[in-house]
Amino acid sequence: MNIDGKGLMVFMSNIRTVAMYKKAAELWAELRVELLSASAFHSNEKPNPSQLWRMYWSSHQRFFRHMCMSAKVPATVRLAKQALKEDKCVVIGLQSTGEARTEEAVTKYGLELDDFVSGPRELLLKFVDENYPLPEKPEPLQGDESVKELQRKRHSATPGVSLKGRVRKVAKWKPASDGESDEESDTDSGHESTESDDEFQICEICSSEEERKKLLQCSCCGKLVHPACLVPPITDLVPETWSCYSCKEKTDEYMQARRAYIEELLKRYEQALQRKSKILDIIRSLDLPNNPLDDIIDQLGGPDKVAEMTGRRGMLVRASSGKGVTYQARNTKEVTMEMVNMHEKQLFMDGKKLVAIISEAGSAGVSLQADRRALNQKRRVHLTLELPWSADRAIQQFGRTHRSNQASAPEYRLLFTNLGGERRFASIVAKRLESLGALTQGDRRAGPSLSAYNYDSSYGKKALMVMYRGIMEQDNLPVVPPGCSSEKPETVQDFITKAKAALVSVGIVRDTVLGSNLIAIQMSNGKDNGKFSGRIVDSDMHDVGRFLNRLLGLPPDIQNRYLVG
CATH class of the missing domain: 3.40.50.300 (P-loop containing nucleotide triphosphate hydrolases)
Structure with missing residues (x-):
């Protein structure tokens, strides 16, 4: 022109x-x-x-x-x-x-x-x-450090248990003198309770109160035992975070399960990372x-x-x-x-x-x-x-x-x-050029006649709604789709099936239950005998701009088939 x-x-x-x-x-x-x-x-x-x-x-x-x-x-x-x-x-x-x-x-x-x-x-x-x-990458366990951390957590959950392996010797309680204040007496009475508890601590194995200086206290469960009473007995120096055999066994079982769990999380992370890398390749x-x-x-x-x-x-x-x-x-x-x-x-x-x-x-x-x-x-x-x-x-x-x-x-x-989808931009240009004639010449009728490219109009919105309702089988299609024949209803049904799949693939049809062969359906000439549900939200029913934007993500032949239809 x-x-x-x-x-x-x-x-x-x-x-x-x-x-x-x-x-x-x-x-x-x-x-x-x-x-x-x-x-x-x-x-x-x-x-x-x-x-x-x-x-x-x-x-x-x-x-x-x-x-x-x-x-x-x-x-x-x-x-x-x-x-x-x-x-x-x-x-x-x-x-x-x-x-x-x-x-x-x-x-x-x-x-x-x-x-x-x-x-x-x-x-x-x-x-x-x-x-x-991607799932969060798990932090690997650091050997002995993780065991100590577990023991620390167990200890913090068990009040009154000392982290020290040996029991401190506590000074015996002495009665308060007459000259001491009531406040001091109250304080000493608190000490009395603690000291008396320490005085009567006994070995959990032999039930003996003797050799309290040699008693070991488990950093996990708080039990007191003599080194010689253990089987086998302990003759060497013990660490401050010493654990009894029962707690150590439980700790080992927990750590083994924890390692297996972290390995599974790491495997899951690496698999997701591999899928991402494959897509990038x-x-x-x-x-x-x-x-x-x-x-x-x-x-x-x-x-x-x-x-x-x-x-x-x-x-x-x-x-x-x-x-x-x-x-x-x-x-x-x-x-x-x-x-x-x-x-x-x-x-x-x-x-x-x-x-x-x-x-x-x-x-x-x-x-x-x-x-x-x-x-x-x-x-x-x-x-x-x-x-x-x-x-x-x-x-x-x-x-x-x-x-x-x-x-x-x-x-x-x-x-x-x-491309059918690029008519989205032609539609915008049509409006602009019509306004160009009005602004430069003072006449809205001036300039090129590009109304054929303007899909974002009241007619375009109504046509879009009619097409959507026909594809979703809420109404009959008002015309026979391109490439179909009224004498062969199966061709119209094939068009509707592929059109649904295409709208699903670009997110216009939502809340769908998809089969594994969706991509093959929408991109090829195959047929699908299954059914899938879905809906088009009301705000999309008249949104010509969104339809044309999403249409760009379909193969050229499907784009043009929609716009011709």
Whole structure:
């Protein structure tokens, strides 16, 4: 569609990485089942379930948003090269620079890497590494120290028992003199009770009061015995924490059971750690796209050919040999970090670089139109991979290349993939562009007619509710689903079964009892004869935004089947 003076087009880019996207969707579905199992098994461990699932869905949305952006890179490069051949220059607008993921990767792996960082991979690795539920790692027993600690605990639970192995000899009580005060008498009467108890302590074995100095007191049970009365008798020096044979046997039994318990806890911890490591290895082996910003700059000639005006401080640059990449700062000795964006802008306006990449963070106050006062007056082709969430900021980004005193008006290209889930972003853009016409021309009817992309409307909400009720078999589907036939009811039932499984896998259908073959059902063409219960909460029944966000986590064919339906 063409708008006078501005040449605005919505360009649908066919996703070329269907296999990559499908594997990523399957991995997220499997990860969700794994996290459900792990969080149920380790219910008392961190993170708590609400925090875990908030992080899961947040990472899920960002991951597939990165995937959608990466899918547009080939079309972006092709359109940019085509514009350069037509003697035009190119401005590419995006929001996500991937700086955080790049810096994390550089911190972990070093300044020299084999290839550009994959934002989706690093995001998923970080989520699993920081949020996978693990049981607390048990502290191992430290031999004799643990025995002493057990004895100490037993002693603290047995009042009146001395930690000393031998009984102290206590001075005999003497009657108080007439001159002593009542207070002293009260104190002495307390001593009398203690001393009299000590005087009549006897050996538990021979019941003899003799040789009280030689009596040993068990630090656990408090029993008194003569060393010679024990079998076998004790002839050597005994430690202060001496225990009788009966208590020692009980202690040994307890310690043996305690060691077995700790070994079981350690085994449980190591098994969970192995499962986590296995998931991380699967993620590392997955074929995932590189950071779009670095990829585009590299394919269009590198930093020497592309002016970058973003908020990031460093970038990955391909080595001169073509093998590997190196992380380096964007600024140089001659240009400070604060002035690097203005320096890049001037290179573009002087025609020394004919491609510019801008983000909201780095392009504030920057004008890139074909200014009659600038050396570079070539017509701008403004490619937009990703728009800001605010309508005002979206207008500002368009305005970077469309201002007064320009030699020619820019051409706008809004890039979307043919993924059904990315129509979530198209829906938002539709609203923004409709408001763009109203704000710039004072007429709400002005601007491109993109109502076909606006799903988040009263009609879209009603259609979503009807679809949900049909899939949950609360009502009949108003139309025959795509790929089904009214003459073959089994095809409609197959669609409903797979649709339920798909909604379960992305958390729309809740409180389900899942079978072990859920993933196979939702990702393949197999059938399931079993039944599973579940529900869609009322707040989700009209939430078009959540539906489209979650839809991104399904394989492309299932996404498009939903939106066509």
